[in-house]
Amino acid sequence: MKNNKKIIALLSALAVVVTVSAILVLKPKLKVDAEQLSSYATKAVPPVYVNDNIDWQDDIALVGEAGGYQLYYDRANVSFSIKSVQSGHMWKSGVTAEEFTPKRESDYIWADLQKACIVGYTNFADMNGTINIAERLTQMVTVTATEKKLKNGVAVALMFEEYELGFTMELWLDEDGLNVRIPRERIVESGEYGITNITVFPMLGATTDSEDGYIVYPDGPGALYRLISSENRQSSVSTDVYFPRTFDLDSIERDHVQGKQYAMLPVYGVTTGSKGLLAYILEGEMNSYITLTPSGNVYDLHRIQSTITYRKAYQYVSPDGTPLDAVEKNISAGDYRVHYFFMEQDTVTYSSMAQRLREYMLKTGRLSTSQAADDERVNVNLQMIMGSQVKTMVATTYQEMTTFDDIQKMVGELGDPTGNALRIMMLGWQKSGYNSNPTGYKPSEKIGGLSGLKRLTKSLGRRGIDSYLIMNMVDADAETRGFTKQSDAAYNEMQLPITNADGSRYLTNGFRSLNQLIYKVLPYFNRHHLQGIGFDKLGKYVYDDYQTNMAMNRSDMLLTYRGILQESRESGRSIAVQHGNAYALERADYLYDVPLSNSNLMVMSESVPFYQMVVHGIIPYSGVTPGNMSVDYAVEKLKWIEYGCEPMFLLTQNSPELFKGSKVTNAFATKAETLLDEIASVCQEFNKKLRFTANHTISEHKKLSDGVYRVSYANGWSIYINYNRTAQTIDGIAIGGVDYTVIDNNGNIVE
Known part of the structure; x- marks a missing residue:
């Protein structure tokens, strides 16, 4: 009898194996659906x-x-x-x-x-x-x-x-x-x-020296190159649109540490004073780069141009260890189109260029008004680290840092003093924790689980507070469960996974991420009535994937991103996007970690908020550095004001000392109880003196003297900003040291 039971159990196990094998055989392999991707394309009129x-x-x-x-x-x-x-x-x-x-x-x-x-x-x-x-x-x-x-x-x-x-x-x-x-x-x-x-x-637009002229160069938020020849010949500079054409993850990390930026908007401009030219790459921009050539290089002419790359160069190592250069065999770019605007007025400035570009992008659907644009408050962005995997001598465990109930308590304390002018972003809320990707889409039980998240979502909804659950669908951690580099990773030209030197992180295939969102993430969010989604890195990383049967060029990757944003928006979600490259502006409701500085290239005279001038009043955004982690909080606050940002803080309920051994390597001074008073104070300040900035566009940004700037808004109000330690008086307006003064549309100082 016992032998018969053993035989039955063995046959049952074999049946399970056969059934599973049959499912694996019958299950079709995922392939990139070109027709599906094309449905997400911005329609171009030939x-x-x-x-x-x-x-x-x-x-x-x-x-x-x-x-x-x-x-x-x-x-x-x-x-x-x-x-x-x-x-x-x-x-x-x-x-x-x-x-x-x-x-x-x-x-x-x-x-x-x-x-x-x-x-x-x-x-x-x-x-x-x-x-x-x-x-x-x-x-x-x-x-x-x-x-x-x-x-x-x-x-x-x-x-x-x-x-x-x-x-x-x-x-x-x-x-x-x-x-x-x-x-x-x-x-x-x-x-x-x-x-x-x-x-x-x-x-086109090449010019000799001009005292009043400059080139607008798309380096991060924007930079100005003055049309004045240098005594020493200056070399040309180039920037890739959106993301480097060739790279590995280590080089990207080095660029990040060094503060290197790329073109977030595929545009450049030239003005000589009363005449101006603005170029906007409408098609093929993801395969393009922009080059500025100072006077003295071949000709005594300052000039700027855009180039489309049809085949990328790359390097590989031969079997005998010799590094060799190669070029893609097939064209990997599509149509290329540049639109040139010609501007004539008393004075053509980067401000008037930004206004012209904004109007055109709105008209053509390349910039869409956020669902949050009607909010007349200046919200404070609170980024909450919920938890992270921590390695010990014994095991790797999830260390909770902030629970859903903790957030509800913080909001309760801040709600009345701030008028609920808050925006909540939750990082590391999934079972795998912060910076362990793929992150999954189910909340960790250690911070309250699904029931705690649903309670928080309802509570924030009643208060009119937007919240976003942050996900990363771009790269993956090799140690995280659910990731397989053979099928999930993106591959380079040599059919090797795109990774870093120690093989700990990989880029992922975008089409798999899109399908994960459509068939798993969004149904889960809809079923449990969860609110907004935030997408880490999606607004920055654009790359080719040469994986056999799943190959995607940069154009396909952009269509995938558009698909992720479109599907999320159509499901009723509010969407936040990190960084904010131009393709994200068609669907995003909020932008976070938007750069407020450029690459500090020697040939540039100054950084300007060109990107912010295009976006402000249409989509709200915040910068990269949390106020509580800034080198000089007073200066950082002025930067928020100059660039039209929402204030931003990074918080945890527990002490950041618990991050030791975790994947949170860049957070300190985050304990909420020490920060709530300052958060309430800055929220009250921004909503008393700067509330008018919430949903009006910026009409002009101007440097008045060293360290002093004026930002004017479409409603006629202006802000004078002084970064100097000593008080300044400009236009008859007194501005304290490291302070600002607001002037209303009647010329009165706003106290």
């Missing part, structure tokens, strides 16, 4: 091809007119001009003798100054180089151009005969300016060469 003939006058034709501007094309020089109908001023794709005289003159130099594009190429073996369209005059390359008429523009198909390479530039005017587009399907590669990158209009 140009309209027409059958009209082009009316040439000595090889020059008026090919378009719209928005008060005319577009001219010179086919002999393959150059373009944009003329203001009102003023007669001309913006040119190249530099002519009217604007500049080079130290040496020749036909080639003048052709080089008027070049419409530069093309990078490779033969995939040992040759990489560039083709300058001006080289056609030296017979180094044969360039043929074929034109077709567009509505308000022209399409010019360029063929570089010796290289058997070509592409089409589509140029057309609309009511907002000039569009320049290179469609992916019109790139021609017929021989052994492939295109690696293309720079369009490298000389």
Whole structure:
């Protein structure tokens, strides 16, 4: 009888194994769904091809007119001009003798100054180089151009005969300016060469020295480069749009420690005072970089340009240990489009550029008004570390730092003095704890579990306080349960997981994260009526994934992020996004950890809140450094005011000493009981003197003198900010040392 039972048990176990195996065999492998991703794309309006003939006058034709501007094309020089109908001023794709005289003159130099594009190429073996369209005059390359008429523009198909390479530039005017587009399907590669990158209009906006002029460079929040030549020649500087094109996680960490920033908005601008140019990369920006070249590099001209990378270069190690350079075999970028705004007014400034960009982004849906924009309060952002995994000699356990009931108690103490002008963000609330990813989506029982979270959610909802449960769907910890590098990790060009030197962290495949959100996270949130979601790193990291059967280029990754944000918004969630690259501005309700400083490049004269001027009044945001962890709290508070940020603090109920041995390595002075009085005080201050900033846009930011700035709002109110230790008087307004003064729209000081 016992033997029979053993046989039955064995057969049952085998049946379970067979059943599980059958499920594994029958379960289809996840594949990237291109149709699903395309449904998240921002709809682009292509140009309209027409059958009209082009009316040439000595090889020059008026090919378009719209928005008060005319577009001219010179086919002999393959150059373009944009003329203001009102003023007669001309913006040119190249530099002519009217604007500049080079130290040496020749036909080639003048052709080089008027070049419409530069093309990078490779033969995939040992040759990489560039083709300058001006080289056609030296017979180094044969360039043929074929034109077709567009509505308000022209399409010019360029063929570089010796290289058997070509592409089409589509140029057309609309009511907002000039569009320049290179469609992916019109790139021609017929021989052994492939295109690696293309720079369009490298000389558009190039200028000599100007006392009143500068270039707006998209380094983090923004930076200004003054159009004044240096005694020592300065090198060119470049910034990738959104995120480095090639990297490993160690290099990203080094960049973070050194304060290096990238372009959060794919824009740049040039002003000489009364005339200005603003360029906005509308398509292909995630594969682009922006280069600023100071005067003295080849020509005594200050200039800035954007370049799209079609094939990325990378390095690998051969079997014998030799490092080798290689280039992607296939094009990994799609359509490329830059929109140019032409500005004429008494004074064109970075403030007027930011306003113009904001208006355009709102009109085209690239910037959407937050669901929280109607809130007339200045909320204080309280980031709560709930818990973290702690390693001991015996085991790894979850160390609770703040429970859901603790938050409810804090809010109870702060609620009346602050008028509930609070915003709660919960970090490390899941079972795996802070910085252990994938984090999962179920709350730890040690901080109150699901029942505690639901009680807190209801309580905050009754008070009108937004709360966000922070998740990380971008990278993973190798030791965290549920992560498998073979299937979950993103892979580099050599089919190796993207990781750091010790293999402790990995980037993850974005499409898997999207599916996890759709089929697990959001149903759980909906079922239990949980409130907002915050996405760590999603507003910063953009990368390629070469994983077999799950490959995604940077364009696909952006569509995945848009999908994550769109699905979350459509489920009724309020959404917070860390950092805030431009693609996040279409769906985010709140932005956190937004940089308030640039990379401190030597060629730049100052940092400016260009990004914040575009976003403020549309989406609320906070900075990177918590007030309680700042080097100088008074200065940090002024920075919040200057950049239009909500105040922010990082809190725990328990002592931060308990973080020892955990993955929380950058938190100190977080104990809530020592901070609640200051939080209540700053909340009352901001809502008494600065409440008007909550939902109005910034109309102007201006440096008045060293350490003194004025920020003006659309409602006519202004703030004078003084970082100096001594009091200052500007415009007849007295400002205390390390203090600020508010002036209302009637010119009165607000006490």
